[in-house]
Amino acid sequence: MTDKSKMNDIQPIPLGSTAAALISAAMGCLAMSIAHQAATQSKALEALISNLAVWIPDSIEISSYPGIEIIGLVIWLISWFVLNRVWKQRDLSLMLVLTAFMGIIVLSTIIYWFSIENNISSALLMH
Numbered sequence: 001m002t003d004k005s006k007m008n009d010i011q012p013i014p015l016g017s018t019a020a021a022l023i024s025a026a027m028g029c030l031a032m033s034i035a036h037q038a039a040t041q042s043k044a045l046e047a048l049i050s051n052l053a054v055w056i057p058d059s060i061e062i063s064s065y066p067g068i069e070i071i072g073l074v075i076w077l078i079s080w081f082v083l084n085r086v087w088k089q090r091d092l093s094l095m096l097v098l099t100a101f102m103g104i105i106v107l108s109t110i111i112y113w114f115s116i117e118n119n120i121s122s123a124l125l126m127h
Helices: 003-009 016-041 043-051 065-087 094-126
Strands: none
Touching: 016 043, 016 065, 016 094, 043 065
């Protein structure tokens, strides 16, 4: 048996589990951006998000950030579990998966950036 025939015998590994990991991580980032924006826009939502993390020591001093992290973590883990179960044996297009991943990451960055940009412009206008 030659090396060439061994290479032809190798079965490709379905990309579904990898796609689930990538897309779910991006969805966790998107959930964090949305939760951050919600906490910035509404004092009631900020209090609700902050209350998610009352069990973390000194979380009150950090504002709503620990609650935002918990939301991102929960969305990431749930979406990873669901997507992995659905896509485990599927062979998805790598280009489609990477395009979706980058699209979600760019969207979450845009959502998060507007919140930062508004705070910077508000601070500059105050001086």
